[in-house]
Amino acid sequence: MGRKNADLLQGTLDLIVLRSLAIQPMHGWQIAHHIQQVSEDVFRVNQGSLYPALQRLVRKGWIRAEWKVTENNRRARYYDLTAAGQRRLGKEAANWRLVSGAVDRILSVG
Amino acid sequence: MGRKNADLLQGTLDLIVLRSLAIQPMHGWQIAHHIQQVSEDVFRVNQGSLYPALQRLVRKGWIRAEWKVTENNRRARYYDLTAAGQRRLGKEAANWRLVSGAVDRILSVG
DNA sequence: TTCGTTCCTCTAGATTGTCTAGAGAAGTGG
DNA sequence: CCACTTCTCTAGACAATCTAGAGGAACGAA
Numbered sequence: 001m002g003r004k005n006a007d008l009l010q011g012t013l014d015l016i017v018l019r020s021l022a023i024q025p026m027h028g029w030q031i032a033h034h035i036q037q038v039s040e041d042v043f044r045v046n047q048g049s050l051y052p053a054l055q056r057l058v059r060k061g062w063i064r065a066e067w068k069v070t071e072n073n074r075r076a077r078y079y080d081l082t083a084a085g086q087r088r089l090g091k092e093a094a095n096w097r098l099v100s101g102a103v104d105r106i107l108s109v110g
Numbered sequence: 111m112g113r114k115n116a117d118l119l120q121g122t123l124d125l126i127v128l129r130s131l132a133i134q135p136m137h138g139w140q141i142a143h144h145i146q147q148v149s150e151d152v153f154r155v156n157q158g159s160l161y162p163a164l165q166r167l168v169r170k171g172w173i174r175a176e177w178k179v180t181e182n183n184r185r186a187r188y189y190d191l192t193a194a195g196q197r198r199l200g201k202e203a204a205n206w207r208l209v210s211g212a213v214d215r216i217l218s219v220g
Numbered sequence: 221t222t223c224g225t226t227c228c229t230c231t232a233g234a235t236t237g238t239c240t241a242g243a244g245a246a247g248t249g250g
Numbered sequence: 251c252c253a254c255t256t257c258t259c260t261a262g263a264c265a266a267t268c269t270a271g272a273g274g275a276a277c278g279a280a
Contacts, residue, residue, distance in 0.1 A: 009209060010120030010237080010266050016216045023220035029228050038219050042212035049267050051230055056266090074227055074276065093217055099119060100210045102152035106126045107203055109148050110133035120237055120266075139257050159238050161259055166237090184247065184256055227276080235268075241261095248255080 008043060013053050015096055016043070018081065018089040021063060025080035027070065028054060054079060062088045118153060123163050125206055126153070128191065128199040131173060135190035137180065138164060164189060172198045 020026060020034050031054075032045040057063045062085035070076045081089070130136060130144050141164075142155040167173045172195035180186045191199070 012213055019216055038216050039212035042208055046268060076228060098152055102149035103122055106129055106148050186257060
């Protein structure tokens with residue numbers, strides 16, 4: 001019925017995926033792992049959320065996909081940021097700061 | 111097609127409404143005004159978002175509604191927090207800090 | 221060889237909160 | 251009487267995430 005515990009805020013997934021790929025190209029599983037790790041287990045990215053999101057980002061031209069082989073000798077689709085993705089990341093990060101700052105102000109007033 | 115500018119993050123509306131009502135009971139229009147003001151115009155709460163949200167919060171027992179007359183001599187529905195709403199606000203605020211902290215960490219890594 | 225486990229990708233359908241785009245009532249001032 | 255402001259409300263569209271699956275391929279152990 002209700003939502004679980006620390007779900008993603010809708011709209012932040014794109015941001016954190018783009019930001020992850022700005023570090024280096026990664027495949028899906030790696031992205032999920034990275035996000036879970038850096039968020040200190042706050043976010044556990046759903047595969048049913050991640051893969052559609054990656055497709056969406058490819059479709060919008062913000063990331064690029066390429067099949068490769070991992071260190072473990074497995075097929076994996078590696079994604080990396082395009083120039084448009086870089087710009088998009090900048091905008092989304094700025095918007096995040098704006099929005100989270102606004103929420104913080106509302107929380108601290110009164 | 112796309113979303114506008116600084117829309118709400120899905121899930122934050124409940125939080126900021128509850129937080130607003132923790133200051134004092136308010137009617138819908140007043141809540142919208144308060145949020146827009148305190149957020150420094152980052153959030154412009156849609157009436158089509160606000161009223162369904164208020165109904166949702168009433169249904170969950172977190173706020174209580176009561177018809178009154180405003181200072182301007184107009185009928186308005188005043189909402190205020192219930193005890194359960196207080197508790198819920200605490201949880202949602204804590205969750206917000208958790209989540210926004212996690213996003214911030216992801217943004218600053220790398 | 222077979223079996224379980226890990227790595228890794230992917231999809232359909234439901235859910236749900238927000239947005240768009242309206243409507244409308246009632247008081248106020250010109 | 252008319253325009254404007256205040257204030258509430260709804261239907262339907264939309265879009266991102268979640269649930270709940272499926273499945274392939276490499277590896278190590280038995």
